[in-house]
Amino acid sequence: MVDSQVAELIRVLVLSGGQGPPRDWTRLCAEVLGVDGIAISVASDGTELLWFSDERSARLDDLQFTLGEGPSVEAARDGSLNLESNLERAFGERWPAFVPAAVDSGVLAVFAFPLRLGAICCGGMTGHRRRPGPLGERAVADALTIADAMAVYLLALGPRDTGPAPLAAGTGHPGGSGGGTGRTTGGGFGSGFLTGFGDLHRAEVHQAAGISSVRLDVPLPDALVRLRAHAYASDRPILDVARDIIGNRLQLPRDPAS
Numbered sequence: 001m002v003d004s005q006v007a008e009l010i011r012v013l014v015l016s017g018g019q020g021p022p023r024d025w026t027r028l029c030a031e032v033l034g035v036d037g038i039a040i041s042v043a044s045d046g047t048e049l050l051w052f053s054d055e056r057s058a059r060l061d062d063l064q065f066t067l068g069e070g071p072s073v074e075a076a077r078d079g080s081l082n083l084e085s086n087l088e089r090a091f092g093e094r095w096p097a098f099v100p101a102a103v104d105s106g107v108l109a110v111f112a113f114p115l116r117l118g119a120i121c122c123g124g125m126t127g128h129r130r131r132p133g134p135l136g137e138r139a140v141a142d143a144l145t146i147a148d149a150m151a152v153y154l155l156a157l158g159p160r161d162t163g164p165a166p167l168a169a170g171t172g173h174p175g176g177s178g179g180g181t182g183r184t185t186g187g188g189f190g191s192g193f194l195t196g197f198g199d200l201h202r203a204e205v206h207q208a209a210g211i212s213s214v215r216l217d218v219p220l221p222d223a224l225v226r227l228r229a230h231a232y233a234s235d236r237p238i239l240d241v242a243r244d245i246i247g248n249r250l251q252l253p254r255d256p257a258s
Contacts, residue, residue, distance in 0.1 A: 026053035035127030042123035049201040070098040071112035075124030082112040086132035115151040208242035
């Protein structure tokens with residue numbers, strides 16, 4: 001039986017139409033699931049953050065976008081369920097770049113649920129905690145119910161691109177081949193679908209990639225990889241790097257190794 005709070009979250013989601021749920025929906029979702037924050041991203045040339053409950057959740061998603069690895073990346077790309085209850089114990093195992101950076105940011109537990117309908121995976125829903133400890137069975141069941149409803153909601157809204165996810169989507173560290181599989185259980189959403197949700201969280205990143213593509217005379221996906229690599233190498237938030245490029249305070253080197 002679906003919990004009444006979960007049922008209400010799903011009802012609000014369904015009634016929100018094509019504009020997405022109201023701003024406080026993710027915050028209420030985090031409260032119901034017993035996590036400190038939550039973020040929802042879709043597969044679209046990698047992952048695109050749609051909604052988040054707080055700035056820490058957004059930064060956690062940006063970190064994974066930059067590194068090309070992490071529980072949210074795997075959930076959206078592979079349709080995998082990733083429940084990491086103690087990141088401090090995960091050093092040297094999965095996600096070698098993500099784990100220490102997440103712990104340094106104060107995140108000690110991450111729970112990533114795929115947005116999946118049958119064989120189609122269209123994104124991920126990720127909750128985090130600032131303390132270690134597992135989610136209870138009821139919370140996991142509730143999260144899966146919400147994730148399934150979100151998948152149905154998103155897939156009903158717009159067309160998807162088909163085909164495998166590109167390298168820039170997160171098949172390892174930026175600029176390298178990494179350790180990901182590159183496989184996907186479904187197509188991502190095209191840019192036309194995403195524009196229906198207004199200003200995207202990483203809109204400036206894509207703008208900066210476009211500027212760099214012209215300046216460096218390289219394809220747009222290559223420019224995005226270089227932007228991610230620069231953010232990673234300089235240990236800066238990718239949004240800050242993007243804003244410096246847009247403001248003509250930074251130009252990416254023509255030789256990505258320089």
